[in-house]
Amino acid sequence: MASITIRQLDENTKKRLRLRAANHGRSMEDEVRTILRGAAGVSGEARPVPAAPAREAPPRADPAPAANAASGAQRVLLVIGGGIAAYKSLDLIRRLAERGAVVRCILTAAAQEFITPLSAGALSGGRVFTDLFDPESEFDVGHIRLARDTDLVVVAPATADLMAKMAGGHADDLASAVLLATDRPVLIAPAMNPRMWDHPATQRNLAQLQADGVATVGPNAGEMAERGEAGIGRMAEPLEIAAAAEALLGDAAGRPLAGRRVVVTSGPTHEPIDPVRYIANRSSGKQGHAIAAAAAAAGAEVILVSGPVSIPDPPGVKTIKVESAREMFAAVEKALPADCAVFAAAVADWRVATPGREKIKKAKMGAPALALIENPDILATIAQRKARRPKLVIGFAAETEKVIANAKDKLKRKGCDWIVANDVSPETGIMGGESNSVHLVTGDGVESWPPQSKEEVARALVARIAAALGEQP
Numbered sequence: 001m002a003s004i005t006i007r008q009l010d011e012n013t014k015k016r017l018r019l020r021a022a023n024h025g026r027s028m029e030d031e032v033r034t035i036l037r038g039a040a041g042v043s044g045e046a047r048p049v050p051a052a053p054a055r056e057a058p059p060r061a062d063p064a065p066a067a068n069a070a071s072g073a074q075r076v077l078l079v080i081g082g083g084i085a086a087y088k089s090l091d092l093i094r095r096l097a098e099r100g101a102v103v104r105c106i107l108t109a110a111a112q113e114f115i116t117p118l119s120a121g122a123l124s125g126g127r128v129f130t131d132l133f134d135p136e137s138e139f140d141v142g143h144i145r146l147a148r149d150t151d152l153v154v155v156a157p158a159t160a161d162l163m164a165k166m167a168g169g170h171a172d173d174l175a176s177a178v179l180l181a182t183d184r185p186v187l188i189a190p191a192m193n194p195r196m197w198d199h200p201a202t203q204r205n206l207a208q209l210q211a212d213g214v215a216t217v218g219p220n221a222g223e224m225a226e227r228g229e230a231g232i233g234r235m236a237e238p239l240e241i242a243a244a245a246e247a248l249l250g251d252a253a254g255r256p257l258a259g260r261r262v263v264v265t266s267g268p269t270h271e272p273i274d275p276v277r278y279i280a281n282r283s284s285g286k287q288g289h290a291i292a293a294a295a296a297a298a299g300a301e302v303i304l305v306s307g308p309v310s311i312p313d314p315p316g317v318k319t320i321k322v323e324s325a326r327e328m329f330a331a332v333e334k335a336l337p338a339d340c341a342v343f344a345a346a347v348a349d350w351r352v353a354t355p356g357r358e359k360i361k362k363a364k365m366g367a368p369a370l371a372l373i374e375n376p377d378i379l380a381t382i383a384q385r386k387a388r389r390p391k392l393v394i395g396f397a398a399e400t401e402k403v404i405a406n407a408k409d410k411l412k413r414k415g416c417d418w419i420v421a422n423d424v425s426p427e428t429g430i431m432g433g434e435s436n437s438v439h440l441v442t443g444d445g446v447e448s449w450p451p452q453s454k455e456e457v458a459r460a461l462v463a464r465i466a467a468a469l470g471e472q473p
């Protein structure tokens with residue numbers, strides 16, 4: 001029967017079959033039998049054996065993605081780019097596997113100058129993919145399936161070149177083709193020389209990738225491989241990348257915000273006085289960013305509208321960077337509709353009515369009088385409108401006295417559903433600090449939460465949001 005099947009195949013398929021059989025050291029008929037047994041689900045041959053050592057074959061069969069999905073293991077496709085940090089990606093494979101992920105690797109041509117497919121295959125326990133035009137892997141898996149049969153794509157190290165290709169939508173090798181074809185979340189861990197990182201072209205590409213929804217981790221500051229070079233450009237440590245991947249993957253069972261869209265504002269706003277001076281406040285953005293990260297980890301599509309902060313963008317979140325209150329308002333409007341909006345930003349209440357076009361000069365007459373006018377109240381405007389109002393609108397109240405009474409008053413005045421209130425008097429150390437002690441004020445009453453880290457506050461708030469949205473259609 002097998003021979004009949006072979007005769008009926010077209011020339012191209014016959015050629016691929018011949019190559020595959022040769023790689024496995026089988027006759028063509030045996031190869032067809034193996035494939036048919038696999039297709040029929042006969043035990044012991046459920047999947048074809050991977051290629052023989054023609055291109056440094058890995059030690060174990062490529063894990064069947066369907067089987068992994070069924071077992072609940074999360075699947076990570078790790079694209080290893082060509083940089084000295086590639087050796088750290090071998091450790092990353094182990095770190096991801098320790099967390100229960102099934103890792104499949106793609107090595108770019110440049111990556112193979114630093115590490116071998118054999119070592120990546122030994123650590124991942126699966127076939128390593130290297131070549132877009134390799135008939136063997138195209139026949140078995142294909143770059144489109146490679147791009148889709150995964151829960152997350154991690155690019156580490158993401159070199160300047162790989163970032164440029166991603167930003168430009170290139171697809172001239174397996175890594176870039178897969179990155180263009182994937183519809184899964186993508187996390188990049190950039191690594192390059194600090195000057196390359198600082199270059200406007202790389203920063204432009206980074207901004208484009210972030211606007212496209214690509215999450216980033218690192219790069220970190222420190223010594224570079226090149227002697228005497230230091231600055232920002234070191235790839236994040238494998239443990240950091242694994243943690244960012246874990247946050248993006250979330251717990252498959254614990255993604256209560258899957259399918260929901262959440263808008264978060266965070267950080268301060270800068271209100272210009274003239275081209276070089278501005279009015280600002282001490283908000284670090286830590287709480288708002290933690291909420292955005294926790295919502296993303298819970299499966300939500302998150303748009304974070306952030307004022308100027310010095311903390312990294314949270315992984316898995318689309319971050320829109322703004323300066324002033326009016327820019328923040330416009331970005332929030334653009335991000336709507338949403339199921340939930342969390343207004344954690346410390347928006348300046350006022351702005352200078354007419355900022356100077358040129359730097360205001362010191363005058364003999366003394367200090368200039370700055371006329372201030374009110375900024376739009378983003379929270380109140382969105383909460384009080386009928387059209388496109390998110391189902392759940394949450395405000396923050398940073399108070400230095402009568403915290404709960406003021407928060408209750410604010411809940412009514414602003415027309416929002418909940419207020420998260422905290423005491424930010426300087427002695428609490430909350431503003432810019434790591435922990436937070438909040439009261440959740442809702443129409444039903446007040447809950448005072450114990451002091452906890454800003455991440456814990458974020459997770460608790462996200463759990464409450466999920467419960468509240470879960471009760472709504």
Ligand code: C5P
Pocket residue numbers: 265325343344345346347348349375376377378379380394395396397398
């Ligand atoms: O009125 P107050 O500034 O204390 O209110 C704080 C809450 O209102 C926060 O949730 C903040 O993000 C939001 N807010 C706003 N737009 C403003 C001022 C405050 O969204 N212009």
